[in-house]
Amino acid sequence: MYRSHVLVCGGSGCTSAGAPKILEVLNKEIAKAGIKNEVSVVETGCHGLCDYGPIVVVYPGPTFYSKVRPEDIPEIVNEHLVNGQVVSRLVHNAEITDEGIKSINETDFYKKQYRIALRNCGIINPENIEEYIATGGYEALGRVLTQYTPEQVIQIIIDSGLRGRGGGGFPTGIKWKLARANDADQKYVCCNADEGDPGAFMDRSVLEGDPHVVLEAMTIAGYAIGASQGYIYIRAEYPLAIERLNKAIAQAREYGLLGKDIFGTGFNFDIELRLGAGAFVCGEETALMTSIEGNRGEPRPRPPFPAQKGLFQKPTLLNNVETYANIPQIILNGPEWFSSMGTEKSKGTKVFALGGKIRNTGLVEIPMGTTLREVVEDIGGGIPNNKKFKAAQTGGPSGGCIPASKYDIPIDYDNLVGIGSMMGSGGLIVMDEDNCMVDIAKFFLEFTVDESCGKCTPCRVGTKRLYEILDKITKGNGTMEDLDKLEELCVYIKENALCGLGQSAPNPVLSTLRYFRDEYIAHVKDKKCPAAVCKALLSYVIDPNACRGCTLCARSCPNNAISGKVKEAHVIDQDKCVKCGVCKEKCRFGAILIR
Amino acid sequence: MGVKHCTVPFAGTKEQHEKLLAVIAELKDQKGALMPIMQKAQEIYGYLPIEVQSIISNELNVPLEKIYGIATFYSQFALNPKGKYQISVCLGTACYVKGSGDILLKLKELLNISDGECTPDGKFSLDCCRCVGACGLAPVMMINGDVYGKITPDDVEEILAKYE
Numbered sequence: 001m002y003r004s005h006v007l008v009c010g011g012s013g014c015t016s017a018g019a020p021k022i023l024e025v026l027n028k029e030i031a032k033a034g035i036k037n038e039v040s041v042v043e044t045g046c047h048g049l050c051d052y053g054p055i056v057v058v059y060p061g062p063t064f065y066s067k068v069r070p071e072d073i074p075e076i077v078n079e080h081l082v083n084g085q086v087v088s089r090l091v092h093n094a095e096i097t098d099e100g101i102k103s104i105n106e107t108d109f110y111k112k113q114y115r116i117a118l119r120n121c122g123i124i125n126p127e128n129i130e131e132y133i134a135t136g137g138y139e140a141l142g143r144v145l146t147q148y149t150p151e152q153v154i155q156i157i158i159d160s161g162l163r164g165r166g167g168g169g170f171p172t173g174i175k176w177k178l179a180r181a182n183d184a185d186q187k188y189v190c191c192n193a194d195e196g197d198p199g200a201f202m203d204r205s206v207l208e209g210d211p212h213v214v215l216e217a218m219t220i221a222g223y224a225i226g227a228s229q230g231y232i233y234i235r236a237e238y239p240l241a242i243e244r245l246n247k248a249i250a251q252a253r254e255y256g257l258l259g260k261d262i263f264g265t266g267f268n269f270d271i272e273l274r275l276g277a278g279a280f281v282c283g284e285e286t287a288l289m290t291s292i293e294g295n296r297g298e299p300r301p302r303p304p305f306p307a308q309k310g311l312f313q314k315p316t317l318l319n320n321v322e323t324y325a326n327i328p329q330i331i332l333n334g335p336e337w338f339s340s341m342g343t344e345k346s347k348g349t350k351v352f353a354l355g356g357k358i359r360n361t362g363l364v365e366i367p368m369g370t371t372l373r374e375v376v377e378d379i380g381g382g383i384p385n386n387k388k389f390k391a392a393q394t395g396g397p398s399g400g401c402i403p404a405s406k407y408d409i410p411i412d413y414d415n416l417v418g419i420g421s422m423m424g425s426g427g428l429i430v431m432d433e434d435n436c437m438v439d440i441a442k443f444f445l446e447f448t449v450d451e452s453c454g455k456c457t458p459c460r461v462g463t464k465r466l467y468e469i470l471d472k473i474t475k476g477n478g479t480m481e482d483l484d485k486l487e488e489l490c491v492y493i494k495e496n497a498l499c500g501l502g503q504s505a506p507n508p509v510l511s512t513l514r515y516f517r518d519e520y521i522a523h524v525k526d527k528k529c530p531a532a533v534c535k536a537l538l539s540y541v542i543d544p545n546a547c548r549g550c551t552l553c554a555r556s557c558p559n560n561a562i563s564g565k566v567k568e569a570h571v572i573d574q575d576k577c578v579k580c581g582v583c584k585e586k587c588r589f590g591a592i593l594i595r
Numbered sequence: 596m597g598v599k600h601c602t603v604p605f606a607g608t609k610e611q612h613e614k615l616l617a618v619i620a621e622l623k624d625q626k627g628a629l630m631p632i633m634q635k636a637q638e639i640y641g642y643l644p645i646e647v648q649s650i651i652s653n654e655l656n657v658p659l660e661k662i663y664g665i666a667t668f669y670s671q672f673a674l675n676p677k678g679k680y681q682i683s684v685c686l687g688t689a690c691y692v693k694g695s696g697d698i699l700l701k702l703k704e705l706l707n708i709s710d711g712e713c714t715p716d717g718k719f720s721l722d723c724c725r726c727v728g729a730c731g732l733a734p735v736m737m738i739n740g741d742v743y744g745k746i747t748p749d750d751v752e753e754i755l756a757k758y759e
Binding site: 012013016017050051052053196197198199200201204205236237238274275276277278279280291292293294295296297312353355356357361362393396427429431435440443444447453 | 626627628629630631633634661664665668669670671672686687688689691692693724725726727728729730731732733735742744
């Protein structure tokens, strides 16, 4: 028995911030203090508070240390672990109050969260199956195999109201029912772990922090639809998640929880990994299956749907990582428990990856129906540097930008679609007044153009044309007709593209046109970029009150665009200025402004 | 996805060839084996030049154009060798709104190459990637797996100097 456990976050954010070094020093210092047999050091998955990594949590307590540096470790070991005194200067600052140190669960960041999919992340050692079992792991599988018929399992999932967490929000139970209904000698259960939405990393955190939950849920799904083989399609860019999944699969086989005759019930199920190779379109279900088959990951027309003819032409069930992560808890706690959370048509919780201009960057899991304001202001800690909230982008390249006027909308599938965005996989990027919305639309279109597979013309050619028009506008050459053309083309692409990627590609343009039309017009009519992002539309000017007439800028200008007398305010000739910014770099008085 | 021409002559060794043949023998009966074989081949050679694609084509009896089609479809497959130090700038949304576009511009300027290219001395190659999952550290760039977070364009030169 250990008297204390020290949890070091081994998620990607903390690892990048130096967690491996922390682990190394911690083990060394604990050995040096002679308490190796009393204190256990555990590398866990993500705690969610990525902006404050590396994170170290000491139990009992828990005491939550953030931004820990290797040189802090001797103090934590000697003061906390040996002498029993919390090192208050390292305790995550939000939790210190007048009454002493507040529990981490009482802080604004965690208070409004409710963790189902992420319940084990940051708590257990993901590389040890026994820790998963100790928190109720594989109990749901045992119950399903010994007490329920496949039809009963499917009914539980239908009753829970769970909807797909990967994007579209299709009811999960119905999907299972459709896959069960088709008879075949072989069926497949697939897991979409090709998290390609830039700015979303919840699936990665689940796989890195709690890999067994996905294996357990896929096995349950296999039993429900009558499949004996599963595939996890995972991004090759996630080496840590791949390593942990491989370990988890090996352990599950060793414990008889994967493979032949699971729990002695005669049910067989096994799982293999397939690595993606960096193609966003492979997140689309038919493209993903084509890719597993070893081809270019191009989508195919539906019908036939994967439930009829999917992977290798056999009936196939495909869900994403976060969807699976909810399944065992729904089985254990019952569908009523799950459907008691959320809104009328969106039940349970959703994980969001908060990023961009927000204080607490990281992963949060909130009940459906939480407002955007609560997520950004309360959980996310608001916008840094006294800037104003301008928009939140959800749904990645398929979603849209939500303006401040919709700040109080409860987040669920249908509300987001209603305001021109979508849930997507759960990326939530906050933008402030320094972000140009035309530039953001262009950024997403550049992505879509790059990632379009090329199979259908509306997407291959249409997105390119959208990009060109946006590029023209950001360079100050747009016309008002271009705005109409943009809208017309968007509608055409939405109606005619083959797959979800193409159909949703215009969303970033449509939503910014809808809510930030003024900004487009400023680019077109006034030739100005209000956020001062689009380089071609910026002009450098000299503030006459700040200029001392030192002549340094005039001497530095490569194009002789600056004139003025010594000790008098200088002026930039806008026709000659090439916007290189040298004058701004050289000026010692901050007199050069960008407008 | 533009395909860049390869100017470096192919210099595969006998050991590499044998390793590849062993991988092919091991995996070829698996369903959908082509992609895993190509991924292993890239691990062995560091990239996937046409010569390596031809070996796979001959061994699996799959047309070369199908293999080339796959190699150019997925961004993970490289038809050019990478530099000794592989630089990768995250252009995920979280990094982009925090200015990773300017980091990329600065790198292009300092190295005098475009993304997807390698410096003539083979030292640095420059690529963009989409989200490395370290959004808390945005903007992020990586050099051979070392992550540099919360950087500004002014930091770039100093970081590169570490790899001289």
